[in-house]
Amino acid sequence: MKRPLVRAAGALLLVGLVLLAWGWHAWTTGSDATGAAVIVEIPPGMTLGSAADTLVTRGLLAHRSTFLLGARLTGRDRELRAGRYELERGSSPRRLLEVLTGGRSLPVRLTVPEGLDAAEIAAIVAETLAVPAESFLTAADSVVAAAAQAGRPLDLGLPGDYVRQLEAETVRRPRHFRLCEGYLAPDTYAFAPGTGARAAAAHLVTVQFERLAGALAAARDTDLTPHELLTLASIVEAEARRDDERARIAAVYVNRLDRGRRLEADPTVAYVLGKKGQRIFYRDLEVDSPWNTYRTRGLPLGPIGSPGVASLQAAARPDSACDALYFVSDGADGHVFSRTAREHEEAVRRFRSTRAEARRRDRD
Numbered sequence: 572m573k574r575p576l577v578r579a580a581g582a583l584l585l586v587g588l589v590l591l592a593w594g595w596h597a598w599t600t601g602s603d604a605t606g607a608a609v610i611v612e613i614p615p616g617m618t619l620g621s622a623a624d625t626l627v628t629r630g631l632l633a634h635r636s637t638f639l640l641g642a643r644l645t646g647r648d649r650e651l652r653a654g655r656y657e658l659e660r661g662s663s664p665r666r667l668l669e670v671l672t673g674g675r676s677l678p679v680r681l682t683v684p685e686g687l688d689a690a691e692i693a694a695i696v697a698e699t700l701a702v703p704a705e706s707f708l709t710a711a712d713s714v715v716a717a718a719a720q721a722g723r724p725l726d727l728g729l730p731g732d733y734v735r736q737l738e739a740e741t742v743r744r745p746r747h748f749r750l751c752e753g754y755l756a757p758d759t760y761a762f763a764p765g766t767g768a769r770a771a772a773a774h775l776v777t778v779q780f781e782r783l784a785g786a787l788a789a790a791r792d793t794d795l796t797p798h799e800l801l802t803l804a805s806i807v808e809a810e811a812r813r814d815d816e817r818a819r820i821a822a823v824y825v826n827r828l829d830r831g832r833r834l835e836a837d838p839t840v841a842y843v844l845g846k847k848g849q850r851i852f853y854r855d856l857e858v859d860s861p862w863n864t865y866r867t868r869g870l871p872l873g874p875i876g877s878p879g880v881a882s883l884q885a886a887a888r889p890d891s892a893c894d895a896l897y898f899v900s901d902g903a904d905g906h907v908f909s910r911t912a913r914e915h916e917e918a919v920r921r922f923r924s925t926r927a928e929a930r931r932r933d934r935d
Contacts, residue, residue, distance in 0.1 A: 597664070598641045602633060604660040613671060615653040615765070622651055626667060631658055638664040647672050654764045655679065678761035683775070685757040685879035686808045688842070689749040692775075692877065702768040711751035711772035724780050725787075728796025736861060736872055744860070746845045753801045753874025754779045782883055790887035802870050804878035804886035809838035812904045817885035819908055822893035832896070834864035834871075842875035902926060 609629050613622055623639055626632035641664055642648040654676025658667060681699045683692050689711070693704035716734075719727050730736070737748040751772070756779035762771060783797050786804070795803065803824060811817045824834055837851050843862040844855055856865040861872035878886070895908035897915035902925035909915040 597634065597637045599663050599665050601661040601663040601666070604630065606660050608657045608659050610677065611656050611658055613651065613653050613656065613676075617651065617653070619648050619651050622671060626658075629658075631660065631662065631667060632664060634664075638668065641665060642668055652676065676764050679764055679766070681760040681762055681771070683755065683757045683760075683877070685882070686805075686876045687757070688847070688876045689752045689755060690747065692755045696768075696771055700762060700766055700768075700771055702766075702771065706768040707772050708747075708749055708751065710769040711755060711776055712749055714773050714776045715751045715754050718776075718780065725784055725797045727798045729798050730872065733873065740843070740860065740862075740872075744843060744845070746843075748873075751776065753805050753877055755877045756782060757877050757879045779877070782880055786880075786883040786887040789884065791889075791891070793887065795886075798873065799870055800883070800886050801878065802872075802874045804882040805874035805876045806834070806836050806838060806871075807885050808878035808882040809842075809875060810836070810898075810906075811882065811885075814881055816906060817881055818888065818890040819893045819895070820898060820906070821882075821885040822889035822891070823895050823898055823908065825889045826894065826896055828869065830896075831868060833866075833868050836864045839864045839871045839875055902929070 609631060611625060611629060611631070613625075619639060619642055620635075623632060623635045626638065627635055632638055639648070645668075647668060650672040652672060652674040654674065655678075656670050656676055658670060662670075679700060681696065683695060687695075689708060690704075693707045696702060696707045697704040715727075718724065719729050734750060737750060740748045755772075755775045758778065760774065762774075779801075783801055787797060787800060790800070793800065803821065806824065807817055807821050810820050824836070827834055838847075839862045840851055840855050840858065841847050841849065843858060843860040846855070856863070859866070861867060862875065864871055893908065895910055897909040897912070897918075898906040899909075899915065899918050899922050901907050902922050907918040907922070909918055
C-alpha cells in the first residue's frame, strides 16, 4: 500500500519539478526576436494586466500569463511605474518587468525651434508634454512677471505700462499678446515624464534669462535694456536665414536707431497682424500698433518671437564694420546690404526681377 503512494508522490514531485523548471525557463528566457528596440508608453493608472496586453500587442511578450504570474510571485505586481520605456526585443518576461518597475523611464524630448512666438511654442509643449497650452502660457507669464518685479536675475527694463499695453493690443487684435513673448528659450529639452506646465515654463524662461544675461555681459557699447536687446534679437531671428548675416542685420537696425529712423521691419507688422509667413501689403503697413515699425520710431514694444543664442549674440554685438541702412533678399538664402536709398532701390529691383523670372520658369 505504501509503495503506490510513494510512486504517486514521486510522480507528483517530478511533475512539479518539470513545471517549475518550465516556468523558470519561460520566466527568464527571452525569444529569438531581433530588431530595433520598442518605445512603450505606460500612462499613469495603467494596470499590470493592461501593460501585459500592450507588451503582447507590440510583439515583446509571448505569454501574458507568465508575465503576470511571475510578477505576483515576486511581489512586484503593484510596482508598475508610469513613463516611457525603451524595451529590447527578445527580452525575458523577468527583464521586461524589471524595466517597467524600475522607474528608469526615457525622458520626454521637447524641441523648440528658434523664432517661434509664444503661442506656437505652447502648442508644441501641449502636444509633447500633454499639458494645456493656456496653462503653460499663464505659468510662463507669471514667471516673467515675478522676475520683472523682483529685478532678478535681471532688471529686464520692461516699459512701465507694458502689461496694460499688452492687454489693450489683445483686445484690438486677433491674437493674445503675452508677457512671456520672447522669454521662452529655443532648444531641445529632456523632461521627466509627467512634468507639469509650470515646471516646464519656469525652465524655458530661466534658460532664456541665462542666455540674455550672457549676451549682455558680452555686449559692446549698447544702451539697450535687457528687454530691448531681446526685442532686437527677435527681429534679427525673424529676418536672418544665414548665421553669417545676423550681426550685419543687427547692425542695420542699430544704425537706423542711432539715426532716429524707423526700423521698417516687415516681421513686426506680420506679428501684430498674425500674418507670419504671409505676404505683407502696403495697407498692412498702416496698422496702428506699437509693433508697427513703419509708423513708430525705435524698437517695437516687445519681442515678436523667441530668439536663439546666435541672434542674441548678434544683437549684443552688431557688426561694427557694417554702415548699411538697408537690406533686401538676394532671391536665395541671403541679403543684399546697401548704404544709400538709391543702392537699396536697385537691389530691390534686381530682387523683383529675379523673383519674376523664377515664377515664369515655374509656370513653364
